[in-house]
Amino acid sequence: MPEAARIHPNRMKLYEKLADEITEAVRRGVFAAGERVASVRQASQQHGVSIKTVLHAYALLESRGIVESRPQSGYFVRDAAARALAPAPAAARAGRKSAPPPVPATVDVSRLVLSTLRSIRAHDAVPFGSPYPDPSLFPWRRINQYANAIARRHASWNLIDDLPPGNPELIRQIARRYAENGLPVDPGEIVITLGATEAINLSLQAVAKPGDTVAVESPTYYAMLHAIERLGMRAIEVATHPVDGIDIDALAKAIARQKIAACMVMPNFQNPLGFCMSDERKRQLVELLAAHEIPAIENDVYQELYFGDTRPSTLKTFDTQGLVLHCASFSKSLTASYRIGWALPGRYRAQVEKLKFLNTLTTPSVPQIAVADYLRQDGYDRHLRHLRRVYRQQASIMSALVLRFFPVGTRVSTPRGGYVLWVELPVAIDSMRLYQAALERGITVGPGMMFSTRNDFRHFIRLNYSYPWTAQAEAALKTLGELATAMA
Amino acid sequence: MPEAARIHPNRMKLYEKLADEITEAVRRGVFAAGERVASVRQASQQHGVSIKTVLHAYALLESRGIVESRPQSGYFVRDAAARALAPAPAAARAGRKSAPPPVPATVDVSRLVLSTLRSIRAHDAVPFGSPYPDPSLFPWRRINQYANAIARRHASWNLIDDLPPGNPELIRQIARRYAENGLPVDPGEIVITLGATEAINLSLQAVAKPGDTVAVESPTYYAMLHAIERLGMRAIEVATHPVDGIDIDALAKAIARQKIAACMVMPNFQNPLGFCMSDERKRQLVELLAAHEIPAIENDVYQELYFGDTRPSTLKTFDTQGLVLHCASFSKSLTASYRIGWALPGRYRAQVEKLKFLNTLTTPSVPQIAVADYLRQDGYDRHLRHLRRVYRQQASIMSALVLRFFPVGTRVSTPRGGYVLWVELPVAIDSMRLYQAALERGITVGPGMMFSTRNDFRHFIRLNYSYPWTAQAEAALKTLGELATAMA
Numbered sequence: 001m002p003e004a005a006r007i008h009p010n011r012m013k014l015y016e017k018l019a020d021e022i023t024e025a026v027r028r029g030v031f032a033a034g035e036r037v038a039s040v041r042q043a044s045q046q047h048g049v050s051i052k053t054v055l056h057a058y059a060l061l062e063s064r065g066i067v068e069s070r071p072q073s074g075y076f077v078r079d080a081a082a083r084a085l086a087p088a089p090a091a092a093r094a095g096r097k098s099a100p101p102p103v104p105a106t107v108d109v110s111r112l113v114l115s116t117l118r119s120i121r122a123h124d125a126v127p128f129g130s131p132y133p134d135p136s137l138f139p140w141r142r143i144n145q146y147a148n149a150i151a152r153r154h155a156s157w158n159l160i161d162d163l164p165p166g167n168p169e170l171i172r173q174i175a176r177r178y179a180e181n182g183l184p185v186d187p188g189e190i191v192i193t194l195g196a197t198e199a200i201n202l203s204l205q206a207v208a209k210p211g212d213t214v215a216v217e218s219p220t221y222y223a224m225l226h227a228i229e230r231l232g233m234r235a236i237e238v239a240t241h242p243v244d245g246i247d248i249d250a251l252a253k254a255i256a257r258q259k260i261a262a263c264m265v266m267p268n269f270q271n272p273l274g275f276c277m278s279d280e281r282k283r284q285l286v287e288l289l290a291a292h293e294i295p296a297i298e299n300d301v302y303q304e305l306y307f308g309d310t311r312p313s314t315l316k317t318f319d320t321q322g323l324v325l326h327c328a329s330f331s332k333s334l335t336a337s338y339r340i341g342w343a344l345p346g347r348y349r350a351q352v353e354k355l356k357f358l359n360t361l362t363t364p365s366v367p368q369i370a371v372a373d374y375l376r377q378d379g380y381d382r383h384l385r386h387l388r389r390v391y392r393q394q395a396s397i398m399s400a401l402v403l404r405f406f407p408v409g410t411r412v413s414t415p416r417g418g419y420v421l422w423v424e425l426p427v428a429i430d431s432m433r434l435y436q437a438a439l440e441r442g443i444t445v446g447p448g449m450m451f452s453t454r455n456d457f458r459h460f461i462r463l464n465y466s467y468p469w470t471a472q473a474e475a476a477l478k479t480l481g482e483l484a485t486a487m488a
Numbered sequence: 489m490p491e492a493a494r495i496h497p498n499r500m501k502l503y504e505k506l507a508d509e510i511t512e513a514v515r516r517g518v519f520a521a522g523e524r525v526a527s528v529r530q531a532s533q534q535h536g537v538s539i540k541t542v543l544h545a546y547a548l549l550e551s552r553g554i555v556e557s558r559p560q561s562g563y564f565v566r567d568a569a570a571r572a573l574a575p576a577p578a579a580a581r582a583g584r585k586s587a588p589p590p591v592p593a594t595v596d597v598s599r600l601v602l603s604t605l606r607s608i609r610a611h612d613a614v615p616f617g618s619p620y621p622d623p624s625l626f627p628w629r630r631i632n633q634y635a636n637a638i639a640r641r642h643a644s645w646n647l648i649d650d651l652p653p654g655n656p657e658l659i660r661q662i663a664r665r666y667a668e669n670g671l672p673v674d675p676g677e678i679v680i681t682l683g684a685t686e687a688i689n690l691s692l693q694a695v696a697k698p699g700d701t702v703a704v705e706s707p708t709y710y711a712m713l714h715a716i717e718r719l720g721m722r723a724i725e726v727a728t729h730p731v732d733g734i735d736i737d738a739l740a741k742a743i744a745r746q747k748i749a750a751c752m753v754m755p756n757f758q759n760p761l762g763f764c765m766s767d768e769r770k771r772q773l774v775e776l777l778a779a780h781e782i783p784a785i786e787n788d789v790y791q792e793l794y795f796g797d798t799r800p801s802t803l804k805t806f807d808t809q810g811l812v813l814h815c816a817s818f819s820k821s822l823t824a825s826y827r828i829g830w831a832l833p834g835r836y837r838a839q840v841e842k843l844k845f846l847n848t849l850t851t852p853s854v855p856q857i858a859v860a861d862y863l864r865q866d867g868y869d870r871h872l873r874h875l876r877r878v879y880r881q882q883a884s885i886m887s888a889l890v891l892r893f894f895p896v897g898t899r900v901s902t903p904r905g906g907y908v909l910w911v912e913l914p915v916a917i918d919s920m921r922l923y924q925a926a927l928e929r930g931i932t933v934g935p936g937m938m939f940s941t942r943n944d945f946r947h948f949i950r951l952n953y954s955y956p957w958t959a960q961a962e963a964a965l966k967t968l969g970e971l972a973t974a975m976a
Binding site for chain 1 (some may be wrong): 606620635666714800854
């Protein structure tokens with residue numbers, strides 16, 4: 001691959017790639033603090049790149065504070081870098097369980113979210129504030145080739161063939177994938193939707209009505225709040241632990257106190273906290289809700305983006321009552337612009353299918369079949385392995401550098417999957433002010449208030465680490481840190 | 489064009505095309521009753537087709553009862569055919585104004601509609617019951633070529649570029665088209681949606697809330713009823729005249745009697761009645777609603793399918809208060825499977841745009857840009873002229889043959905545009921029984937009950953005439969007529 005200037009992550013400059021690999025090696029303890037890394041010549045041979053590329057990479061690593069050069073001796077891992085890149089001490093990680101007041105609230109966060117998204121679109125900077133994964137990591141050309149081939153095979157297309165529940169082959173492929181991951185599902189339960197957004201909307205509409213109260217995590221992913229807002233329901237935020245997930249005792253208390261029509265959660269790689277609930281806690285949650293006949297809407301859009309060895313279980317895994325409405329999509333792992341999602345609505349299947357028909361009539365078939373063809377014929381697993389590796393690596397780089405650049409007292413989440421980092425700033429910092437100041441410098445962040453109905457999390461920001469870790473990204477993060485420090 | 493066996497209307501067999509042209513000429517009085525049509529040799533020269541094709545065409549016309557051959561003399565227009573094809577007498581056309589009771593009702597028609605659509609999909613017969621136009625008349629390949637070219641120009645696609653209100657170039661093209669048709673609109677008002685279905689849903693949700701009462705035509709297009717059903721509202725059906733449209737006095741009375749939150753109408757080529765409201769009546773309707781501050785949701789999906797010389801006006805044309813929410817799509821005129829619709833929501837624009845974001849996040853960009861490219865570069869007007877000619881011709885053929893095949897007392901609508909015929913059978917006939925009996929013979933019809941909240945219109949059916957008028961279609965219509973006759 002020529003070393004031409006490149007922008008996208010899967011086309012990073014070679015020296016950036018090399019620098020990232022060495023960073024990752026330091027993080028993993030391959031090179032310990034004070035240890036010498038490979039010489040320029042060795043690295044050139046090991047990685048099959050030019051001397052110039054290695055020199056570039058080492059210069060970048062120096063600027064990142066990961067290695068230092070000692071004259072006549074070579075490059076050595078800095079003590080501070082090894083500490084920063086190693087799993088952070090408890091104080092700088094995790095943080096406390098949230099403590100929202102036990103009062104349902106009406107929801108109106110979409111204005112803030114939409115204006116944030118617009119500002120991201122309007123700016124050309126590194127989009128730390130984006131909720132979407134870097135699309136350049138997705139196999140856009142392959143999927144489009146399938147779509148084009150399908151379209152060409154037909155002289156015309158009858159809308160009537162697109163009626164819910166969706167294309168049978170895609171449904172089969174989705175069911176196969178769950179089965180391969182040890183989570184058998186009934187293909188007959190699947191309803192194809194326009195992204196997980198529609199799946200979540202329809203699921204909520206199937207189980208609750210305007211004015212009802214819905215329990216959510218705190219902080220909660222605003223897509224959940226949007227669904228509640230859209231239907232004129234009320235949200236009650238439930239204390240949520242940054243590692244363990246929703247507090248089941250707190251939820252039990254909320255249920256005892258008032259009628260809860262549904263519970264919306266994201267047990268795997270929650271956005272923004274990044275936790276993955278344990279099997280035991282998932283089971284407890286399902287059992288608590290089942291005991292009160294409360295449907296659970298499970299947003300599992302990051303299901304393929306795990307950093308561990310296997311795909312985690314879902315609430316669905318532990319559901320014996322058909323009370324879990326499981327929602328997912330390909331938007332975070334394969335193609336966002338095709339808008340293919342699905343619901344596994346349990347006992348509410350008929351209602352969800354009918355609502356799908358009423359809401360948008362059909363999900364276009366060609367994109368459905370293109371995804372099915374890709375799943376059947378192409379290297380989805382290989383693609384996902386690459387995606388997970390990149391995200392995992394970029395998560396650790398960003399975590400380390402946030403702790404380095406941001407003011408004392410800043411804490412970061414430890415994402416177990418996905419592509420967002422939750423950053424707790426010193427309480428004095430108003431993240432809306434930080435958002436504005438950053439925007440003026442062409443940098444976006446996700447203000448914490450988007451994740452609450454009650455303007456909570458004012459000193460939190462969400463950062464997206466799916467984009468390539470370039471010098472520009474690093475400079476932007478440094479600027480952010482300086483802005484935050486000035487506000488602290 | 490070779491005379492190979494062809495199925496689709498724009499690929500009708502040549503002899504079928506010729507037969508249709510002669511039928512149309514008879515309908516228009518070019519050939520009067522008893523008059524001799526062109527000789528086989530003349531017709532062969534005039535139409536540039538083989539002798540064999542003309543013989544085929546004349547045989548088909550004979551079987552249709554339009555011409556008769558007289559030995560040694562040639563082919564003559566049958567008296568009965570000329571009568572049947574000429575504009576029907578008032579008794580067999582038009583029909584009376586509907587007279588629904590003035591009571592709002594909850595809505596639950598989607599089950600019947602969905603099961604009808606499924607039965608159409610499951611059968612291979614001529615789909616008289618389909619609500620969708622024959623897709624083979626659409627420029628599927630051209631649109632797909634544009635889509636493929638757009639996809640290839642990009643290495644990836646960022647979802648963030650697809651945020652509402654939609655692709656700016658498509659919005660510009662839509663506004664240009666309205667302007668060319670003498671209906672200037674503000675591009676800044678347009679919100680792109682997933683088909684008119686979503687536009688109607690969002691418009692209704694923007695102006696009314698669950699439990700509210702919405703005024704609709706009687707019969708009304710069930711897409712309107714679906715929107716009402718989806719949001720848990722109630723419908724009040726208003727008397728509607730088969731030629732003049734919704735009865736404005738009856739609507740005024742309904743408004744005087746109860747709180748009406750919105751009025752949903754289809755002033756142009758209403759489905760199923762096919763009328764086109766006059767400018768004067770449109771103005772009166774807009775003024776009545778404005779006087780009571782009642783928003784009007786205008787479904788104008790058939791706007792391009794007029795049989796007259798020009799595109800008719802819309803309610804929007806007469807709206808000075810921003811109270812008209814105008815909804816339309818490309819699904820009936822260009823491509824159904826791309827699911828591109830839009831709303832012009834007047835003073836409710838901000839709400840509709842927000843609801844779009846909450847409902848489905850985005851409308852995929854590539855289909856939007858493909859349609860915009862087609863509109864800008866390709867022969868949309870030529871395509872539409874062809875479509876209108878085919879529909880107009882097939883409307884008159886089907887009307888004539890329904891009157892010929894169906895029992896005495898059957899009346900048909902006189903569609904002024906669109907592609908559906910509304911057929912009133914003798915009152916003794918239950919169209920659900922006819923629907924079932926036809927289904928057993930692989931023929932579908934649209935049962936009248938789909939167009940009412942109260943199981944009205946039991947002796948009505950809707951027939952789709954967009955599909956090619958083949959011998960098979962004709963035989964199917966004849967069978968339908970026989971089934972109806974047996975039930976009368």
